[in-house]
Amino acid sequence: MQPGNQNEIATIRHADLETLLRQGDSVILGKSRQIRQAVACLLARGHLLIEDLPGVGKTTLAHLLAKLFGLEFRRIQFTSDMLPADIIGATVYEHRTGGFRFHAGPVFTQLVLADEVNRATPKTQSSLLEAMEERQVTVEGETRQLPNPFFVVATQNPGTQIGTFPLPESQLDRFLMRIELGYPGHSAERDLLMGQDRRALLEGLAPVMDAARLLQLQEAVAAVHTAPAVIDYVQALVSHTRQNVGFQHGLSPRAGLALLRAARAWTLLEGRDAVLPEDIQAVFPAVVGHRLEPMDAVAGTRRSDHALRILQAVTVP
Amino acid sequence: MSSAGTFLPHRTLLGLLLTIGAVAAPHALHLPLWLTALVFACGLWRYMAGYQAWRLPPRWILIPLTLLCATGVALTYGTIAGRDAGVALLTLLVGLKLLEMRSRRDTVVVLFLGYFLVVTQFLFSESLFTAGWMLLMVWAMTALLITVTRPTDGKLSGAHCSLAAGMVLQALPVMLLLFVLFPRIPGPLWGMPESDARGVTGLSNEMTPGAISELSQSDAVAFRVEFDGDPPAASARYWRGPVLPYYDGTTWRRSQSPRSPPPVLETMDGAIDYVVTLEPHNEDWILALDLPVEVNLSARVGGDYDLRRDDPVRERLRYRARSHTNYRLDPGHGADEQAMYLHLPDGAHPRARELARGWRSEADTPRELMERALRHFREEEFVYTLQPPRLRDDPVDEFLFETRRGFCENFAGSFAVLMRAAGVPARVVTGYQGGEINPTGNYLIVRQSDAHAWVEVWRRDEGWLRVDPTAWVAPERIELGLADSIPESDVLPTLSRRDPGLMRHLALRWDAVNAYWDRWVLAYGPDLQRQFMKRVGIDNLSGMLTVLAVGLALVIAVVAAILLWQRPPRQTDPALNLWHELVRRLGRAGLPPNPGEGPRDYVHRVMTQRPDLAPRLRTAIGAYLRLRYGRQAQAADRDALQAAVRHLRP
Numbered sequence: 012m013q014p015g016n017q018n019e020i021a022t023i024r025h026a027d028l029e030t031l032l033r034q035g036d037s038v039i040l041g042k043s044r045q046i047r048q049a050v051a052c053l054l055a056r057g058h059l060l061i062e063d064l065p066g067v068g069k070t071t072l073a074h075l076l077a078k079l080f081g082l083e084f085r086r087i088q089f090t091s092d093m094l095p096a097d098i099i100g101a102t103v104y105e106h107r108t109g110g111f112r113f114h115a116g117p118v119f120t121q122l123v124l125a126d127e128v129n130r131a132t133p134k135t136q137s138s139l140l141e142a143m144e145e146r147q148v149t150v151e152g153e154t155r156q157l158p159n160p161f162f163v164v165a166t167q168n169p170g171t172q173i174g175t176f177p178l179p180e181s182q183l184d185r186f187l188m189r190i191e192l193g194y195p196g197h198s199a200e201r202d203l204l205m206g207q208d209r210r211a212l213l214e215g216l217a218p219v220m221d222a223a224r225l226l227q228l229q230e231a232v233a234a235v236h237t238a239p240a241v242i243d244y245v246q247a248l249v250s251h252t253r254q255n256v257g258f259q260h261g262l263s264p265r266a267g268l269a270l271l272r273a274a275r276a277w278t279l280l281e282g283r284d285a286v287l288p289e290d291i292q293a294v295f296p297a298v299v300g301h302r303l304e305p306m307d308a309v310a311g312t313r314r315s316d317h318a319l320r321i322l323q324a325v326t327v328p
Numbered sequence: 329m330s331s332a333g334t335f336l337p338h339r340t341l342l343g344l345l346l347t348i349g350a351v352a353a354p355h356a357l358h359l360p361l362w363l364t365a366l367v368f369a370c371g372l373w374r375y376m377a378g379y380q381a382w383r384l385p386p387r388w389i390l391i392p393l394t395l396l397c398a399t400g401v402a403l404t405y406g407t408i409a410g411r412d413a414g415v416a417l418l419t420l421l422v423g424l425k426l427l428e429m430r431s432r433r434d435t436v437v438v439l440f441l442g443y444f445l446v447v448t449q450f451l452f453s454e455s456l457f458t459a460g461w462m463l464l465m466v467w468a469m470t471a472l473l474i475t476v477t478r479p480t481d482g483k484l485s486g487a488h489c490s491l492a493a494g495m496v497l498q499a500l501p502v503m504l505l506l507f508v509l510f511p512r513i514p515g516p517l518w519g520m521p522e523s524d525a526r527g528v529t530g531l532s533n534e535m536t537p538g539a540i541s542e543l544s545q546s547d548a549v550a551f552r553v554e555f556d557g558d559p560p561a562a563s564a565r566y567w568r569g570p571v572l573p574y575y576d577g578t579t580w581r582r583s584q585s586p587r588s589p590p591p592v593l594e595t596m597d598g599a600i601d602y603v604v605t606l607e608p609h610n611e612d613w614i615l616a617l618d619l620p621v622e623v624n625l626s627a628r629v630g631g632d633y634d635l636r637r638d639d640p641v642r643e644r645l646r647y648r649a650r651s652h653t654n655y656r657l658d659p660g661h662g663a664d665e666q667a668m669y670l671h672l673p674d675g676a677h678p679r680a681r682e683l684a685r686g687w688r689s690e691a692d693t694p695r696e697l698m699e700r701a702l703r704h705f706r707e708e709e710f711v712y713t714l715q716p717p718r719l720r721d722d723p724v725d726e727f728l729f730e731t732r733r734g735f736c737e738n739f740a741g742s743f744a745v746l747m748r749a750a751g752v753p754a755r756v757v758t759g760y761q762g763g764e765i766n767p768t769g770n771y772l773i774v775r776q777s778d779a780h781a782w783v784e785v786w787r788r789d790e791g792w793l794r795v796d797p798t799a800w801v802a803p804e805r806i807e808l809g810l811a812d813s814i815p816e817s818d819v820l821p822t823l824s825r826r827d828p829g830l831m832r833h834l835a836l837r838w839d840a841v842n843a844y845w846d847r848w849v850l851a852y853g854p855d856l857q858r859q860f861m862k863r864v865g866i867d868n869l870s871g872m873l874t875v876l877a878v879g880l881a882l883v884i885a886v887v888a889a890i891l892l893w894q895r896p897p898r899q900t901d902p903a904l905n906l907w908h909e910l911v912r913r914l915g916r917a918g919l920p921p922n923p924g925e926g927p928r929d930y931v932h933r934v935m936t937q938r939p940d941l942a943p944r945l946r947t948a949i950g951a952y953l954r955l956r957y958g959r960q961a962q963a964a965d966r967d968a969l970q971a972a973v974r975h976l977r978p
């Protein structure tokens with residue numbers, strides 16, 4: 012994105028968002044694109060899956076988001092002996108009052124970090140994923156609303172590790188985006204090594220906005236203009252994945268909707284009020300990568316590479 | 329691109345090798361074994377190179393190997409030109425090219441060679457099976473060509489296969505048009521062997537004992553006949569071939585003066601009309617029902633009333649003919665004055681001559697003579713068999729007085745000798761007798777095993793009369809055919825047998841399909857094309873070529889129209905049209921968009937590459953994005969875009 016070209020189309024600048032992104036960049040170095048994607052995901056009311064090796068800053072990113080948006084934050088470290096009640100809470104008999112009382116689980120938080128979600132058993136995983144989808148939890152017949160905004164950042168270690176339960180495809184679909192952080196660049200890593208402790212840096216950050224403002228921005232995302240030409244482009248991309256046999260199956264209509272939602276959020280971050288094909292392209296790998304299962308998963312090719320190939324194969328209408 | 333051997337995905341490579349193998353496979357029937365084995369080894373090596381990452385041979389091995397193999401071809405065939413050696417060389421080169429297949433370009437070359445191999449198959453066989461198989465191969469190779477040339481990962485996919493099928497289907501009307509209208513070249517193609525019918529079994533222009541019983545071992549089709557009305561009875565189905573009046577003591581031969589005037593023919597009752605599809609037999613006669621009066625083919629009637637062409641029949645011939653089974657041939661003219669029909673070599677067949685002299689003293693008229701001879705053949709217990717005992721010195725005397733077992737040529741030859749010895753003009757006629765009606769398609773199949781020989785004797789005022797001594801001995805041969813007339817121990821080829829099994833039923837069905845193919849596709853040569861063209865009102869070559877050109881243009885126009893019709897309606901967004909104009913202008917200046925590049929990214933890239941264009945482009949892209957993606961289109965933006973694009977001079 013070249014600077015100074017923001018005047019091409021009607022602009023709406025959100026000063027607080029720009030500040031937020033700037034501050035984010037100062038904590039996690041050299042990962043400006045991933046931070047933008049994570050923020051876009053949050054603005055689009057989606058949930059985020061971060062898939063990468065330990066130690067590249069997954070947890071820090073989640074922390075950072077909570078801090079900057081001024082959200083209540085809880086972290087759930089998933090383990091194989093975890094039960095659904097450990098996430099959503101349970102009804103407990105209280106001797107003092109002589110009655111049953113619901114103890115809300117950690118999921119009743121505005122921003123939940125589900126760390127190493129693939130360590131838990133599928134039953135436990137699905138209790139979280141259901142909460143993500145429904146934005147409410149039903150315990151013993153009683154439905155309880157989760158807070159609004161509600162945002163789940165799940166992390167997953169890639170690769171075949173013993174004792175893990177990789178999320179099935181149908182559940183991966185619940186995440187709006189899946190991003191990888193990757194190693195920092197050389198100079199970014201040097202700055203990181205020379206700089207302050209990240210945790211301390213996070214502690215020192217002041218929130219840029221609050222939950223109310225976030226909800227307002229989420230409203231604004233929904234209002235971003237999407238021209239028919241953009242819809243044409245999304246359709247062309249989706250139908251390409253269905254017609255070309257490089258994948259187990261094509262993208263679902265839900266994927267197309269997710270793509271538009273994420274692109275609108277990205278457009279807002281870019282300070283425009285109308286989606287451009289470039290916005291679709293910017294979020295495409297993150298939105299689509301985990302929804303496409305290549306026919307032949309060759310070791311070493313990342314799923315986002317397939318997404319890039321689709322972008323190259325489909326002409327912008 | 330990965331290493332040289334593995335640039336093709338496994339499935340594509342396997343498909344390619346199997347396809348090339350299937351294209352070349354029919355050639356294995358006539359190629360030398362070493363060559364087939366070598367080509368197979370090349371394919372296997374190439375497969376292992378792709379699959380197990382074997383190394384491909386380096387060029388300094390390939391070049392001498394190629395020269396060595398070409399020498400091998402030259403030594404095997406004595407030449408490297410002509411059909412057989414040329415095809416051997418081509419097949420060899422395809423095999424060796426596989427070992428040199430290191431890039432997509434090489435793969436394309438291999439596929440083009442494969443198309444060429446397809447063409448060469450038709451130099452050897454034009455059967456329906458070959459045509460179907462090769463059409464399939466063209467489809468498979470087109471699918472592979474699409475796979476290889478598409479800028480994707482080179483994986484063979486169902487989409488490529490169906491696209492190839494669509495392309496082949498689109499080519500079919502063009503193929504039909506060319507088939508019907510492209511001028512046919514008479515005669516064999518350049519480089520084709522002079523006689524492709526070499527080794528074809530069939531009648532010969534002479535008859536020696538054993539010649540026809542040899543033919544009875546072949547179930548190859550000699551010709552097929554469709555009758556306009558009901559076919560004549562089996563006993564009347566004598567198909568006249570070469571007539572053999574010359575006799576030298578062992579061999580009967582044809583008349584040496586083919587240009588002698590045709591004899592007088594008086595026909596009596598109803599004519600029989602029919603169409604013959606004659607298989608090539610590499611000799612100059614054509615066959616017709618005894619006796620033909622009209623043939624719509626350039627053929628001459630010889631002095632012995634046999635039909636001859638100027639050139640040997642090297643291609644399948646199709647002709648309409650009319651015959652009369654009741655006739656009087658040459659009744660007035662004195663055939664007895666022609667010594668040829670009475671000639672017997674001096675000293676040949678003393679016992680037969682003696683027998684005939686005895687008859688002559690008993691009988692006055694030729695009719696009585698013939699009856700005497702008939703009685704002789706019946707009373708002496710002659711046996712009709714496919715495997716007569718070997719006759720050593722005097723085939724006639726030994727047959728008549730010792731073995732008494734023989735095939736039709738023994739009977740015909742001996743009878744003609746007896747008649748001549750008795751002073752009756754006689755000649756041997758060879759041809760076919762009978763044939764089998766195929767209920768599927770309702771036509772008559774006459775096979776080589778129906779080959780037959782009979783005798784014509786001449787009587788004043790009655791002319792030449794057909795006498796078939798075989799019918800006296802084995803009447804069922806004439807009424808029912810060969811299979812029912814020979815002893816069970818005699819061996820017959822499968823299709824000449826009469827068992828009513830499923831196999832035979834299927835074989836007849838298949839023969840009917842082939843007959844249609846022969847009739848409508850293969851027989852469409854220069855003659856038939858000329859007839860057809862005349863019927864539709866085109867009588868010269870330039871007219872034909874004009875119709876061909878117009879037809880091709882029409883087919884292309886129709887296909888193009890269908891494709892255009894199927895395309896999504898053209899966008900009429902003026903902003904988009906202006907944008908396309910901008911892209912075209914930039915593209916001409918060497919600045920085309922990258923694949924899948926968005927408009928904004930594209931223009932920004934161009935602006936950094938060509939800062940001189942930046943002001944116009946900035947105006948243009950701003951206006952375009954607002955027009956196409958913005959909330960409300962503004963007339964001012966359209967004008968700005970139009971002006972910017974119009975003045976853009978990259």
